[in-house]
Amino acid sequence: MYRQTEIVQEKSPGIVGESGEFTINVGPQHPATHGVLHLVITLSGETILKVEPHLGYIHRSIEKMCESLTYRQFIYVTSRMDYLSAHINNHACALAVEKGLQLEIPPRAQVIRVLMDELTRVASHELWWGAMAMDLGAFTPFFHAFRERESINDIMEETCGARLTMNYMVPGGVMQDIHPNFQRRVKEFLKLYKQKIHEYDELVTGNIIFQNRMKNIGILSPEDAVSYGCTGPTARGSAVSCDIRKIYPYEIYDKLEFDEVLEEGGDSFARYMVRIREMQQSIRIIEQLIDNIPEGEFQAKTKAVLKLPKGEFYTRVETARGELGVYIVSEGGTTPYRIKFRSPGFSNLSVLDHIARGSKIGDLVAMMGTLDLVIPDIDR
Amino acid sequence: MFITNYIKEVWGAVKSLATGMKRTIYYFTHHKEIITQEYPDNRDTLVLPERFKGEVVMPHNQDNEHRCTGCTACELACPNGTIKVITKFDLTPEGKKKKAIDKLVYHLELCTMCNLCVEACPSDAIKMAQTYEHSVFDRNQLTKILNNPGSKIMEGVE
Amino acid sequence: MWSLSHIANEIHRWLNDLFNPTWALIIEMVMAGVAVIGLFAVLGLVLVLMERRVAAWIQIRLGPNRVGPFGLMQSMADTLKLIVKEGLTPDGADKVMFNIAPFIAMIVAMLLMAPIAFAKDFQLWDLNIGVLFVTAVSSLMVVSILMAGWSSNNKYSLMGAMRSGAQIVSYELSAGLSIMTIIVLTGSLQVSDIIHAQNNGWWIFKGHFPVWVAFVIYIIAVTAETNRAPFDLAEAESELTAGFHTEYSGMKFALFFLAEYINVFIVCAIGATLFLGGWMPLHFGTDNAFNQAMDWIPSSVWFFGKTFFLIFLIMWFRWTFPRLRIDQLLNLEWKYLLPISMINLLLATAMAILGWHF
Numbered sequence: 001m002y003r004q005t006e007i008v009q010e011k012s013p014g015i016v017g018e019s020g021e022f023t024i025n026v027g028p029q030h031p032a033t034h035g036v037l038h039l040v041i042t043l044s045g046e047t048i049l050k051v052e053p054h055l056g057y058i059h060r061s062i063e064k065m066c067e068s069l070t071y072r073q074f075i076y077v078t079s080r081m082d083y084l085s086a087h088i089n090n091h092a093c094a095l096a097v098e099k100g101l102q103l104e105i106p107p108r109a110q111v112i113r114v115l116m117d118e119l120t121r122v123a124s125h126e127l128w129w130g131a132m133a134m135d136l137g138a139f140t141p142f143f144h145a146f147r148e149r150e151s152i153n154d155i156m157e158e159t160c161g162a163r164l165t166m167n168y169m170v171p172g173g174v175m176q177d178i179h180p181n182f183q184r185r186v187k188e189f190l191k192l193y194k195q196k197i198h199e200y201d202e203l204v205t206g207n208i209i210f211q212n213r214m215k216n217i218g219i220l221s222p223e224d225a226v227s228y229g230c231t232g233p234t235a236r237g238s239a240v241s242c243d244i245r246k247i248y249p250y251e252i253y254d255k256l257e258f259d260e261v262l263e264e265g266g267d268s269f270a271r272y273m274v275r276i277r278e279m280q281q282s283i284r285i286i287e288q289l290i291d292n293i294p295e296g297e298f299q300a301k302t303k304a305v306l307k308l309p310k311g312e313f314y315t316r317v318e319t320a321r322g323e324l325g326v327y328i329v330s331e332g333g334t335t336p337y338r339i340k341f342r343s344p345g346f347s348n349l350s351v352l353d354h355i356a357r358g359s360k361i362g363d364l365v366a367m368m369g370t371l372d373l374v375i376p377d378i379d380r
Numbered sequence: 381m382f383i384t385n386y387i388k389e390v391w392g393a394v395k396s397l398a399t400g401m402k403r404t405i406y407y408f409t410h411h412k413e414i415i416t417q418e419y420p421d422n423r424d425t426l427v428l429p430e431r432f433k434g435e436v437v438m439p440h441n442q443d444n445e446h447r448c449t450g451c452t453a454c455e456l457a458c459p460n461g462t463i464k465v466i467t468k469f470d471l472t473p474e475g476k477k478k479k480a481i482d483k484l485v486y487h488l489e490l491c492t493m494c495n496l497c498v499e500a501c502p503s504d505a506i507k508m509a510q511t512y513e514h515s516v517f518d519r520n521q522l523t524k525i526l527n528n529p530g531s532k533i534m535e536g537v538e
Numbered sequence: 539m540w541s542l543s544h545i546a547n548e549i550h551r552w553l554n555d556l557f558n559p560t561w562a563l564i565i566e567m568v569m570a571g572v573a574v575i576g577l578f579a580v581l582g583l584v585l586v587l588m589e590r591r592v593a594a595w596i597q598i599r600l601g602p603n604r605v606g607p608f609g610l611m612q613s614m615a616d617t618l619k620l621i622v623k624e625g626l627t628p629d630g631a632d633k634v635m636f637n638i639a640p641f642i643a644m645i646v647a648m649l650l651m652a653p654i655a656f657a658k659d660f661q662l663w664d665l666n667i668g669v670l671f672v673t674a675v676s677s678l679m680v681v682s683i684l685m686a687g688w689s690s691n692n693k694y695s696l697m698g699a700m701r702s703g704a705q706i707v708s709y710e711l712s713a714g715l716s717i718m719t720i721i722v723l724t725g726s727l728q729v730s731d732i733i734h735a736q737n738n739g740w741w742i743f744k745g746h747f748p749v750w751v752a753f754v755i756y757i758i759a760v761t762a763e764t765n766r767a768p769f770d771l772a773e774a775e776s777e778l779t780a781g782f783h784t785e786y787s788g789m790k791f792a793l794f795f796l797a798e799y800i801n802v803f804i805v806c807a808i809g810a811t812l813f814l815g816g817w818m819p820l821h822f823g824t825d826n827a828f829n830q831a832m833d834w835i836p837s838s839v840w841f842f843g844k845t846f847f848l849i850f851l852i853m854w855f856r857w858t859f860p861r862l863r864i865d866q867l868l869n870l871e872w873k874y875l876l877p878i879s880m881i882n883l884l885l886a887t888a889m890a891i892l893g894w895h896f
Contacts, residue, residue: 032776073459076494137861143597161431208393362863
């Protein structure tokens with residue numbers, strides 16, 4: 001429920017109340033919130049007493065929209081939820097529909113899907129890395145991260161036809177076969193990435209200012225991570241094993257060699273390191289698959305009109321931000337009766353108040369950076 | 381011991397800062413690494429990949445013939461109501477009535493370039509074009525009629 | 539001889555021939571004022587363009603390249619835009635203070651121009667306590683920032699101003715102490731004396747250990763004093779949107795913006811004067827061809843070259859480092875820079891008393 005807070009009703013022109021506390025509105029238009037998140041912060045001087053997120057500024061009722069779209073059509077809308085891992089969102093929806101149809105996916109399509117997912121994950125983490133450094137006041141890493149991210153986007157553009165909202169996954173496989181240049185371009189990207197990855201450490205990770213800003217800040221204990229429902233790198237930074245790719249493997253993840261990245265500590269730096277190391281694991285997966293794409297169909301044969309049997313279907317995947325669950329209730333028609341998305345950003349945001357209390361405003365920005373919030377994903 | 385640690389701390393800090401500064405001065409002096417493009421100037425040489433989804437178009441051959449049968453598969457496939465197929469009945473030479481398209485109205489302002497219409501089309505009548513500069517001053521210009529005036533369906537397309 | 543001091547002397551003689559000395563002095567003052575304002579405008583344009591170019595090249599971008607050849611006219615276009623924009627005064631603001639604050643920032647920056655030696659014998663006012671004057675006046679900058687922050691009636695502005703107050707007051711100390719090192723070694727507060735003391739080599743090249751330490755501390759402290767990244771907590775755009783000038787727009791914002799760049803120029807000019815010999819050319823040994831070639835380069839070129847080198851250094855910091863947090867910022871000053879510069883000053887004083895310096 002939306003709560004009316006003091007700040008909304010505040011009438012007195014005075015800035016500081018009698019107790020020395022005051023509230024400040026961060027957002028919905030604020031450079032640090034990366035979107036239209038609205039945080040009402042109660043402060044005492046520079047120290048944060050309370051953080052209260054207000055949502056709904058970019059609510060587009062995607063779940064309701066999906067109820068009027070067919071099982072082929074609703075997938076494209078989900079690209080607009082977590083636009084940085086659009087592929088993985090589409091993948092989750094396609095998996096849910098396939099579960100309902102009990103459809104067997106050709107091996108080639110599976111490999112292409114996993115490749116695309118991992119490329120998306122790297123691209124998303126690249127952008128996060130740049131934005132994170134920008135939150136801390138360093139502008140240069142943002143542009144350096146975009147160099148690698150752009151080369152992934154170029155690969156996407158060549159194969160999927162779009163850079164951000166690709167709509168490439170369809171029930172039964174992928175929409176088109178990979179472009180003939182795909183393998184060459186991905187290998188070029190891997191080469192570029194390996195040339196440039198040490199710069200990330202030189203510019204940001206090793207920097208003494210950065211480390212002082214990140215270490216022992218925003219500590220999230222494993223128990224709290226579980227009870228707040230954190231997933232993805234946010235929880236893995238507190239050493240909570242929650243990688244869906246390992247626990248409930250989908251597609252071919254159970255046959256691949258990669259490590260679940262876990263960091264002890266639970267502070268901002270641990271969450272940062274999880275994402276940096278996760279990029280390397282994604283690169284490892286891409287390297288295993290890029291030369292081993294099996295021949296065959298890229299899409300299973302499906303009927304022109306998809307009808308899911310009556311029932312409930314739930315799938316979950318690991319997006320760049322955590323666990324995305326897709327829950328479909330079907331009445332047997334061509335459109336879903338109800339769709340619910342369990343988005344990672346929403347749960348991860350809920351922990352912000354808990355970890356931010358008692359720290360400084362500058363730390364709040366750093367914590368929000370390490371939670372890697374994408375606001376359309378929270379509001380949907 | 382305190383002094384040694386203090387000096388070590390200061391030295392480590394200075395070293396880490398110097399590493400970062402070395403990296404930035406490298407890019408400051410190496411202009412070959414610049415990756416940005418001067419966009420409006422390179423418009424003529426800019427080539428987009430053939431799969432790029434810019435807008436939906438309907439290709440016509442030199443005799444002003446297209447492949448659209450007016451089956452409305454694209455209209456049904458579209459999630460946003462972007463495409464509207466308006467059909468009419470043509471008279472064939474034998475005197476029979478035959479369904480054909482009068483207008484295929486395409487609302488670019490509603491389109492999300494999801495490619496579902498192109499996938500759904502059974503006769504490959506529409507495809508994605510690689511255009512990308514869509515801004516106009518009047519939104520009516522975004523409503524397009526894809527078939528050329530006076531165009532006919534190609535022979536042999538059912 | 540077309541040196542700046544020669545031109546100045548010619549004008550001075552010509553004015554004294556034409557008018558009585560009082561009028562000549564008044565006219566000279568007006569001319570100096572116009573010259574300083576002109577220098578301000580030019581410096582603002584040049585430094586903004588320089589900042590954008592440095593940023594772009596470090597960030598593997600091209601930088602401004604649309605207006606004029608190589609984008610040289612870009613800052614002109616920016617200025618024009620800022621002039622035609624509406625200078626908004628918020629409803630709840632303290633209007634008088636809100637409107638005065640940017641001008642105070644400019645006046646402080648202008649006052650600081652007085653004791654700077656731009657070339658050989660070319661100085662507006664060679665007062666005998668020149669360096670003290672600079673340290674005293676530059677701390678007035680905080681007044682304008684506090685005024686702007688308080689009068690805006692905006693919590694972001696207030697926090698930015700308070701941060702800036704804490705920051706400038708703290709870093710004044712180590713900046714002052716590192717300047718003191720040079721004063722102790724030179725034995726004079728006068729700018730021209732300090733420059734002449736470096737006749738046989740710049741302080742930084744004379745091989746005095748305390749001078750090196752003082753130079754590093756000076757650069758760090760003035761970066762903080764001028765609110766430049768990594769110490770830009772007063773405007774910290776990812777935390778406080780724009781800090782103390784959140785509510786300012788149009789030309790009033792531009793004045794703050796300009797004052798920041800002028801302050802950077804001035805602290806770098808002082809740094810160049812104290813540590814790098816001001817307008818003094820680079821000399822090695824005595825009386826050789828290299829020294830003569832160096833002498834041939836005009837002294838104003840030397841001065842501006844050194845100053846811009848230091849400005850580049852500060853820009854380089856800005857585009858490399860993340861921002862510090864407020865408590866870390868004060869830790870750095872009170873736990874690291876201040877003790878180091880105090881010991882350093884002690885060392886320099888011992889050297890001066892024992893006569894080890896040269």
